[in-house]
Amino acid sequence: MIYLDNGATSFPKPPGVLEAVLAALSQPASPGRSGHRPAHEAAKTVYRARRNLGALLGFPNLERVAFTPNVTVAINLALNGFRFRAGDRIISSALEHNSVARPLKLLTETAGVIWDLVYPREDGLVHAADFGKAIRPETRLAAVCHASNVTGAIAPAREIKEALGDIPLLLDVAQSAGSLSLGDLGSYADLVAFTGHKGLLGPTGTGGLWIREGLPTRPLAVGGSGSRSESLEHPDFLPDALEAGTLNVHGLAGLAAGVDFILEKGAAAVRAGEMELLATFLDALGAVPTATVLGRAIPIAKRVATVSLNLRGWSSSDLAARLEKDYGIMTRAGLHCAPLAHRAMGTFPGGAVRFSFGAFNSPGEALEAARALAALGKEKN
Amino acid sequence: MDSGSGEIILVFASNTRILSAEDFLEERSAPFVLIPVPKEVNPNCGLAISLEEGDAEAVLKVLAEAGLLPESVYYRRGDEFSPREFPWV
The missing domain is CATH 3.90.1150.10 (Aspartate Aminotransferase, domain 1)
Known part of the structure; x- marks a missing residue:
């Protein structure tokens, strides 16, 4: 084949990914839910994934990395934080995957958001200047796929952010993470949505969102977190606020190993x-x-x-x-x-x-x- | 611990914070022990950091510099727990 x-x-995944998943499956996995040694080991496995991603993608604060089952959920989670209202505007490129396009379409229907598209030019590329031209007083966010899953075109993310100024940039790195050198993403992107099973070489069922300090967050689900157990209110601190329920420790073990492979190479x-x-x-x-x-x-x-x-x-x-x-x-x-x-x-x-x-x-x-x-x-x- | 000096217990809000703190302190060979969070001070299910009283100030100072402070600090002697104030916490 x-x-x-x-x-x-x-495909294939590095041998270390298979070994890490098997090792994680071979012991109890309840991260942050108990005080015994295997629970702590499971928590350390999750932490290793966070730390490796921070190192590879340039996330300055690991507590602001929330794991999700995939990049689609991460993008929905990012959008959910903004509480968009009628008349708010969101810019995206016209090269977006449905993981961005469908949530934006839904926001136009349910929240009255206006969705502005920036098209690629004759050269097949989206240009930062065109994002600048698309800005209106009501623009609250730009959501951009860093690399097109169709043409492979890389969006000039840093320049787009310069054109956006204070408007937050949500960058979908599903097709670029692990393939491009992105060690400084946290210096220009405001929210970064990633998947674990493509260029990061991990298993399916892994992904996440990094959110810059000061940006709004709102969970898609609440429930068990292993923290604030005495309260019926879900914790409001990250990452717990956005990570209700037991995480996919087995998948994240593989993701940590996949990112290890890239960091070593x-x-x-x-x-x-x-x-x-x-x-x-x-x-x-x-x-x-x-x-x-x-x-x-x-x-x-x-x-x-x-x-x-x-x-x-x-x-x-x-x-x-x-x-x-x-x-x-x-x-x-x-x-x-x-x-x-x-x-x-x-x-x-x-x-x-x-x-x-x-x-x-x-x-x-x-x-x-x-x-x-x-x-x-x-x-x- | 009841050997003359007391024990300082650092309780963290999130599991991620305590793992970051553990990683950070291990890299610096700082003296600490992980213990289950004492139910006398916090109902959470995870872990806390235990320090010798004499090491607490130096450890808390480096955790403060790294942005990895605990949510609360307790002094323990035998079965007695009391909140302890540090200038950085």
Whole structure:
């Protein structure tokens, strides 16, 4: 199998991730709920995940990292804190995944929020200046995917924040965390939503939200926290305020190990490897004249290792099916839960086939995928 | 502990705070012991930090500098607990 669907979930996971999950499953796991040694070990496992994420992504205060089951919940949690009212405005890019787009759409319907979209320019990139132009007196938040899960385009997050000024920036790093060197996110983003099972190389069921000091928070659920046990009110301090119920200790053990792998290898080395894969694949696609790459003009330095394309004469679903059947290549066809992005790129509703490379792919696999596309392209032209 | 000097017990609001404090103090080889939170002072289910009375001031000072202060501090002698004030807490 050649696995090129790391944008959906990364595979394989480093051996240390499997070992860490198994080790966590092999002992009791009740973090912060008891005073005995195994409970403390479970709490330390969760703490290690927090600490590693803080180190990799540049979160200055670990107490402001709240774990969630995934990035979608993290984004909903972030939005929930703002208590939006009718007439408030939120800016997002037009490359958002549904994890951002659907909550924003719902806010327009339930709270009367006005949603302003910033479209990519001809170069396939969103530009900070366009976020600046979208600001109105009522703008209360900007929500931006750091890297598109369709085109791989990287949003200039630091420059966007400079354009926003005091308006908080919620950055969705689902496709960039672990792939880009992001050791200073806390210096410009105000809220960071992440998932554990993609570039961070952890298990599914892990994710979280970092929130800058001073920003409002409001839980999506209340209940057990292991703290303030005497009270019927849920605690108001972080992270307990946003972490009702026992955390996914087994998943977080794997996430801590996944981030350990990246920290040991070095985020810059991971990025360099993925850029090599990207360059190899895009270069080899030069021999596939019937391929149309979404955002072909986006330079490699402004992409994560994700390439979506269509092949003349092929539907995206048929192409992905043949890649799997004849070549053992796993890709993802369709709209990638990002209808806005496909509309912006002119590929709605047919979508495209996405090739998303990861930390364990080789240049040979990228070449194999390009060769397969060349052969399938000839078949219908 | 009833050997002439008393015991200082640091109680933290959140589990994450006490783990951060534990990590921080371990890195500095500071003298401390983790104990279940004494029910006489707090109904929570987690852990507290226990210090020799003579070490408390220095430990609390470094925790204050790291932004990792406890929510409350108690002095224990035998079965007697009393709140203890420190300038940083």
